[in-house]
Amino acid sequence: MGKANGSRECAPDDRLRVPTFDILAEMVGTARCAFAHPTICVKESMPSKKDQELIDAATKAISRRYRNDWQEVGAAMRTRDGRIVTGVNIDAYIGRIAVCAEAIAIGRAITEKGDHGIETIVAVRHPKPGEHGKIAVVSPCGICRELIYDYDAKAKVIVPDSGRAPKVVSIGELLPNKYKRGIE
Ligand SMILES: [Zn+2]
Numbered sequence: 001m002g003k004a005n006g007s008r009e010c011a012p013d014d015r016l017r018v019p020t021f022d023i024l025a026e027m028v029g030t031a032r033c034a035f036a037h038p039t040i041c042v043k044e045s046m047p048s049k050k051d052q053e054l055i056d057a058a059t060k061a062i063s064r065r066y067r068n069d070w071q072e073v074g075a076a077m078r079t080r081d082g083r084i085v086t087g088v089n090i091d092a093y094i095g096r097i098a099v100c101a102e103a104i105a106i107g108r109a110i111t112e113k114g115d116h117g118i119e120t121i122v123a124v125r126h127p128k129p130g131e132h133g134k135i136a137v138v139s140p141c142g143i144c145r146e147l148i149y150d151y152d153a154k155a156k157v158i159v160p161d162s163g164r165a166p167k168v169v170s171i172g173e174l175l176p177n178k179y180k181r182g183i184e
Contacts, residue, residue, distance in 0.1 A: 048168075051120060062126045071088045073101040073126070076121070079117055080115065102140055123144075155171045
């Protein structure tokens, strides 16, 4: 096994993908693995082309609607029938009434499409003015983990991976021993 980049191990049959995500491109640079793969060896848990579409949709949503302190996070979800629905967070003076971008996207999917299934969902955060860094994938907060699980216990979530390319996990992995009403 060779090392492609950092501690990520690379195997001869790893599928390959040219990074299109700015932060990924920055991180990977010109890394080559021992098998002479041209860019990076991508594990199956890493975002597919469809997942990258979601990251791009969330990035576009918050790029268009960003307002310092009010709209800083964009989300995108793919419904079970393949439609992409986006949302941005709505912050508030009274912090506890703020609503996360994921919840807005789920609400829009239900309202506009009548679809409450979540195949995959992702959220990205826009940096504040003067803040170093670019729009990047962020983990769902605890409340959103509950919400995503409630609406689709088999949902996949794209999350950051310690400075590496974002990875895809199941909502169950993010919320073990989830609270349920009644005895189940
Ligand atoms: Zn949240």
